[in-house]
Amino acid sequence: MSLSLLILVPLLTAITILLARSAAQVKWVALAGSAVQLILAFVLLFKFNQQRATGAVSQMLFETQYHWFPSWNISFHLGVDGISVAMVLLTAFVVIAGVLVSWNITKMTKEFYFLLILLSLGAYGFFISLDLFILFFFLEIAVIPKYLLIGIWGSGKKEYSANKLALMLMGGSALVLVGLLGIYFSGKTHSFDLMQLSQLNIPLQTQMICFPLLFVGFGVFTALFPFHTWVPDGHSSAPTAGSMFLAGISMKLGGYGCLRVATYLMPEGAKEYATIVIVLSVIAILYGAFATMMQKDLKYINAYSSVSHCGFVLLGIGMLTKTAITGAVMQMVSHGLMTALFFAVIGMIYERTHTRQVNEMSGLLKRMPFIITALFIVGFCSLGLPGFSGFVAEMTVFVGSWQHPDTFSRVATVLACLSIVVTAVYILRAVTKISMGPLTTGFQELTDATWNEKLAAIILLAGILAIGLAPGWLNNLISPGAEIIMNKIGK
16 A cells, blocks of 8 residues: 555645635535545555565555655655554544534635645654654644634634644744754764664663653643643634644644654663653643643633543653553544544534533533533543543553552552542533533523534544454554564663
């Protein structure tokens, strides 16, 4: 399979959107393009598993390489392992759901869908790039659309939120660039190629400087404490699809970068800074959970909850065990699907009630059974109940973390586990208040989900249940990639 299709299809979709003559054409082109992306993601999964089953042992499959800037040794180098495939699948699910949820957008429809598809282009390119310069290029592509989506189609303090998000993410990008250049100039090869660099022993002094730059830089994207403050403001002001993309995909760019670039290329640096990473992760988990308890706005609840859940990703990476790293990737996929569905449901509720305040709603199950049922399911997933993806992912992280026999790691794991209780409090309180009791006055004429909203929710629910009920396929997909990273760390 040609991985270039994952870049070409969104690119052609975006160009076709610009050429469309009506809003209806724009929407159907975007939907068709995102459907093709989803099909390609499944084809990639099938072909990848087929290659592995037939004995393909290469670390990366379907490699494609074109020399782009020979004097700087920069090439358009693409390839995937199981971790990359999982991220591509996640992106495809969230993209098509975001397009469907945005069906009622009337303001600058063409521009809106163009930016959504451009976001997906950046995400696909990032996850399949094996050249660090090209990877950084796609990372930057994914920043600008976020700023515009919030600034133009957002609500509330949208200008402030857009500026804050852009400045913090650009700051993170700057740290990433400095770290990448440090790696580039540290060796005699002067290469950005991930596979070449993975075969080198980067000097410890370079690792001690570049690892924190890269980990913090990517960590800004994934809400690493204390660089998480853009998340609540950005999510609360973004349009529904924008929030889905931000939490479901964009925050995963950071986690993937922390794992694929920082940890994999600089294993000694990862081991030296592991304690700090674990401490910051546990703080993020607990802080996000307790901060969520204080929120009354549904978007703020999900935003702070995302800070907590993404803490599990960083905790899994910081623990440096195969099981924990596998759990970290599973958590990225699980949280991406879960939080995208949560924001989609919040958008559906807001569109009908014109409020996101929990204390202003009650009894909505009577009028919106499908939407509230989806809210219950995503709440159970966030709680980490068995049968849902959240349980599988978080339990894998906990098991991997507990494998460390030292007291520090055990205490960190126990503290992270405590967040589950706090999560149960704020999730059950919010969901019960919204769904149960007497119907709020003025809400008697509310309608349930439309076809496009139902389809979006069903697609995301299918992903959540596919992981929760049959996690083996995802574990088998990710584990070999995690083992390769651990082998590098073990050297």
